[in-house]
Amino acid sequence: MFRLLIKHGTTLFVSLFGLTLLTFVLSQQGDEALHAYQSSSFIGQYFEYLQLLFAGDWGFSSIHNRPVLSDFLLHFPATIELVLLALLFAIIFGLTLGIMAANRRGKWLDNTLMGITLAGYSMPIYWWGMLLVLLFSLTLGWTPVAGRIDYIYDIQPVTRFMLIDSLISHSQYGMDAFFNALLHLVLPAITLSTIPMAIIARMTRSSLLGVLKAEYIRTARSKGLSQQRIVWVHALRNALIPILTISGVQISIIMSGVIITEYIFAWPGVGKWLLEAVSRRDFASIQAGILALSLLVIAFNLALDLLASYMNPRLRRPS
Amino acid sequence: MSLLQIENLNVDFMTDDGLVRAVDQVKLSIDSGKVVGVIGESGSGKSVMALAIAGLLSPAARIQADLFTLDGQDLTRMTPAERQRHITSNISIIFQEPTSSLNPALTVGYQLDETIRFHEGGTPKQRKERALELLSQVGIMDSKRRYKEYPHQLSGGLNQRVMIAIALACQPKLLIADEPTTALDVTVQSQILDLLLKVKEEHNMALMLITHDFSILAETTSKVHVMYCGQIVESGRTYNLLSQPFHPYTKALLDSVPHFGMRHKKGRRLFNLPGTTPPISHLPVGCYLGPRCPYAGKKCVQPPELFNIKGRRVRCHFPLVDEEES
Numbered sequence: 001m002f003r004l005l006i007k008h009g010t011t012l013f014v015s016l017f018g019l020t021l022l023t024f025v026l027s028q029q030g031d032e033a034l035h036a037y038q039s040s041s042f043i044g045q046y047f048e049y050l051q052l053l054f055a056g057d058w059g060f061s062s063i064h065n066r067p068v069l070s071d072f073l074l075h076f077p078a079t080i081e082l083v084l085l086a087l088l089f090a091i092i093f094g095l096t097l098g099i100m101a102a103n104r105r106g107k108w109l110d111n112t113l114m115g116i117t118l119a120g121y122s123m124p125i126y127w128w129g130m131l132l133v134l135l136f137s138l139t140l141g142w143t144p145v146a147g148r149i150d151y152i153y154d155i156q157p158v159t160r161f162m163l164i165d166s167l168i169s170h171s172q173y174g175m176d177a178f179f180n181a182l183l184h185l186v187l188p189a190i191t192l193s194t195i196p197m198a199i200i201a202r203m204t205r206s207s208l209l210g211v212l213k214a215e216y217i218r219t220a221r222s223k224g225l226s227q228q229r230i231v232w233v234h235a236l237r238n239a240l241i242p243i244l245t246i247s248g249v250q251i252s253i254i255m256s257g258v259i260i261t262e263y264i265f266a267w268p269g270v271g272k273w274l275l276e277a278v279s280r281r282d283f284a285s286i287q288a289g290i291l292a293l294s295l296l297v298i299a300f301n302l303a304l305d306l307l308a309s310y311m312n313p314r315l316r317r318p319s
Numbered sequence: 320m321s322l323l324q325i326e327n328l329n330v331d332f333m334t335d336d337g338l339v340r341a342v343d344q345v346k347l348s349i350d351s352g353k354v355v356g357v358i359g360e361s362g363s364g365k366s367v368m369a370l371a372i373a374g375l376l377s378p379a380a381r382i383q384a385d386l387f388t389l390d391g392q393d394l395t396r397m398t399p400a401e402r403q404r405h406i407t408s409n410i411s412i413i414f415q416e417p418t419s420s421l422n423p424a425l426t427v428g429y430q431l432d433e434t435i436r437f438h439e440g441g442t443p444k445q446r447k448e449r450a451l452e453l454l455s456q457v458g459i460m461d462s463k464r465r466y467k468e469y470p471h472q473l474s475g476g477l478n479q480r481v482m483i484a485i486a487l488a489c490q491p492k493l494l495i496a497d498e499p500t501t502a503l504d505v506t507v508q509s510q511i512l513d514l515l516l517k518v519k520e521e522h523n524m525a526l527m528l529i530t531h532d533f534s535i536l537a538e539t540t541s542k543v544h545v546m547y548c549g550q551i552v553e554s555g556r557t558y559n560l561l562s563q564p565f566h567p568y569t570k571a572l573l574d575s576v577p578h579f580g581m582r583h584k585k586g587r588r589l590f591n592l593p594g595t596t597p598p599i600s601h602l603p604v605g606c607y608l609g610p611r612c613p614y615a616g617k618k619c620v621q622p623p624e625l626f627n628i629k630g631r632r633v634r635c636h637f638p639l640v641d642e643e644e645s
Contacts (some may be wrong), residue, residue: 215414216422218375219482221488223434224407233433236426313469314423 004309006303023056023287025050036239053291059284063277071268071273076292078148079258080270083296086254088190091247094197096206098204103231105209113201120198125257128265136187143183147242148267148270151175188265192257196250203246207239214238237311241263246299250283255293320631322351322492322525323372326386330364330371331631332379336600340381341367346625346632354519354526356536356557358572359546360596365529368546369497372527374406401503404583421470424436427481428452428466431583432486437590449612453484456521458514475581476507480514481515487518494519500535512539531574537561545569549599549608555631565631566639567614568592606636 006264023048037045052058058068101113137145149155155165155177163185166177211217212235212304220234266272274289276282309315332343342364349355355571359365370376382465386393390409394402414420422430423424431450435441439449447466457480467607470478478596479499494514500508516539519526528540536543544554545566553566574590594611597603603610606622612619618636625632 075385108566182345204539213417215419218370219414219420219485220422222407222410222412223485224437225433229433236421238422241424312424313426314471 004306004315008305012298012302015298018290019298020050020053021046023291026287027283029283030267045287056260058288061277061282061285063280065284068284072270072288072292074160074267075270075273078162079262079271079293080296081161081163082185082188082192082218082262082267082269083254083258085189086258087251089189089193089197089298090196090200090250090254093193094200095204095243097201097238099208099231101201102208102212110205112307114205117198117201120194120200122304123194125191125194125263129188130193131259132187132191133264146184148184148268149181150178153180160276174215188267190263191264192254192261195257196247196253199242199250199253200247203243204239207242208235211239241308241312244304244311249302251300251304252270252297255297258293285291321348321388322390323347323349324386324632325372325384325389326369326459328371328382328384328387330367330376331381333381334600341549342371345531345551347551347554349493349527351525351526352519352523353542354516354540355614356543357546358533358536358543360531362596362599363546364495364599365546365550367549369412369495369529372406373391373410373412373495374403375412385634394435394576402494407489409491410495410509411489411491411498412495412497413479413482413486414490415501417475417482417502418470418473420472420482423470426467426469427473429479431466431485431488434485438489446516449488450484450560453487454481457481457484458510459484463465469613474507475503476511479503479507479511482513483511483518483525485574487522489524489528491524493525493527495529497529498531499528503532515539518639526588533573542550545572547551548597548602550607550634551625551632552608552634553631559629559631563626563639565611565634565640567639569610570639 017312020094027049036049039045039048053287056069058072060066061068061071064071087312097117098111101110104110136143149166153166155162155169158165158168162181163178164240166181169177208231212231214235217230217234220230225234258269259275260270261267262271264276270289270292276290277285321499325345325347330536332339332341333441345368345455347355357365357368367376367393369378371380371382376382377456384395389405392405394405397405412446421427428447428450431453432446435446435449435453439446441449441600451466454465459465459480460478462510465473465481470481473481496513499515500511503511515528518524526539528579530536540557542554543560544551544558545560545568546552549570553560553569555565555566560569561573564573569571571590571592575592577589592611597607606612606623607616609615609619614637616637621636623634623636624640625634628638
């Protein structure tokens with residue numbers, strides 16, 4: 001376990017270094033200097049930048065006239081909420097569809113599911129998101145068009161995660177506010193999760209089919225175990241390992257998708273904020289937004305790597 | 320009465336070359352408590368036959384048999400689910416590659432425990448005791464430590480012992496060992512063989528030993544079946560069959576094995592049959608050995624039946640029996 005931490009720690013360190021270097025260079029692109037650095041050398045300024053970053057001074061937004069950090073903290077929870085739910089959708093439905101297809105390989109269900117996932121995979125999400133709005137919000141009227149919650153609900157921001165805040169604000173609304181927030185979240189999350197879900201489903205299917213041919217599956221059969229047990233315990237545990245690794249890549253797909261999705265659904269998150277900053281050349285906000293999204297990607301990847309090595313005992317060192 | 324009785328077992332696979340018969344008219348019976356050997360080269364159908372008996376072939380395989388009884392029950396009359404249940408509670412099988420036959424993501428203990436849970440049941444504590452007992456029965460020292468370990472942390476020999484422990488947990492009446500020692504070191508080979516014979520005695524099982532090593536058969540089995548191109552070409556008591564083979568193929572196989580103390584003469588080579596084993600998708604007409612057989616005659620374009628000669632079954636028109644004796 002110790003070696004594992006060192007290995008991942010090194011990767012983490014290198015990626016953080018590259019990332020902060022990039023945002024540092026970005027932060028110097030604005031019309032006016034982000035910080036008044038004392039040092040004159042590039043390296044000295046970089047270290048000063050790092051210090052300020054850790055101290056919580058992320059610069060000053062030229063368009064909002066506010067510290068970037070406070071803006072960021074306002075938008076970040078909304079994005080995390082959306083990304084987490086999208087990831088949850090992608091994993092749950094991706095795995096389920098993949099397992100269903102693998103269990104009926106070559107049958108019509110398998111072909112149908114694989115056809116659907118291929119369509120989902122090739123769908124441009126800005127178009128797909130608008131189609132969903134057209135159907136569910138405008139035609140059927142099941143879900144709201146945009147935003148995080150209806151304005152009639154007056155929710156106190158505590159954690160700034162709307163689902164949690166609406167639950168703990170035990171006010172006159174009861175569960176209504178929570179369901180309202182959830183309804184606002186569903187369409188953006190589905191839009192965002194479509195491509196990763198399709199990839200995970202296809203990946204699960206092929207990985208599971210490969211594993212089901214393994215010799216240890218034959219052993220499990222000879223022991224008389226049920227088909228469910230063979231698939232869910234013996235095969236899936238091994239099939240999940242490559243899927244976890246591929247999910248790390250999905251995170252970055254989700255992160256780039258989140259900008260578009262937030263824009264379509266007027267979701268007040270980092271993506272929308274970043275887009276605005278880019279269009280108005282607010283470099284302080286851009287570097288903060290990029291830093292935040294990239295940190296999320298790195299954190300998720302690290303978590304998935306650790307999970308994968310937990311699942312795969314061959315990656316763990318014998319203690 | 321025999322534990323396992325099979326007559327005219329055929330296994331077909333649909334391939335790009337059409338329907339291919341991997342196991343052809345196999346007749347086999349195993350008495351309880353006996354050790355039976357099956358020998359043949361790679362691709363002779365011995366593993367497919369074993370998998371067919373153990374009910375582990377993929378649904379793509381078509382299995383037919385005129386008679387297939389196991390422990391007094393007719394398997395041909397059962398539904399697939401009943402058959403599977405009856406087979407798994409009576410037959411265990413271990414394979415050539417012990418390490419890839421165990422699930423790499425689960426501990427040895429878990430894989431043993433779930434087998435015990437399925438076949439014997441009991442509380443977690445009882446099961447764990449039983450598992451540790453089985454592990455020490457198959458000669459695994461510090462079974463408590465091994466219980467927690469993963470297959471990749473164990474050697475091939477140890478993993479094969481674990482496989483045997485798992486097989487024993489099913490309380491089978493027949494243990495099929497499909498080349499159990501081929502992937503192991505020579506010293507480990509003999510340990511595993513000794514272990515198989517030991518647990519066979521202790522658990523009063525029958526043992527079907529599949530191999531391509533005559534010396535293993537000579538040491539362990541009482542009866543041998545020789546397979547070629549999916550057919551059993553000769554069966555008989557081990558000693559008789561090895562000392563005086565009736566089928567030209569058996570003789571050729573035996574002659575191709577170097578003996579200890581064999582005189583080395585200049586220019587003398589080990590015997591080998593001309594040609595190569597035909598692929599089962601393109602078998603010759605008549606006797607499958609015909610084109611390669613040094614004893615073949617005109618009759619050999621007709622497929623030979625199994626003949627009973629001197630307590631042996633031989634699939635040959637010209638068995639190598641001394642005329643004066645018979």
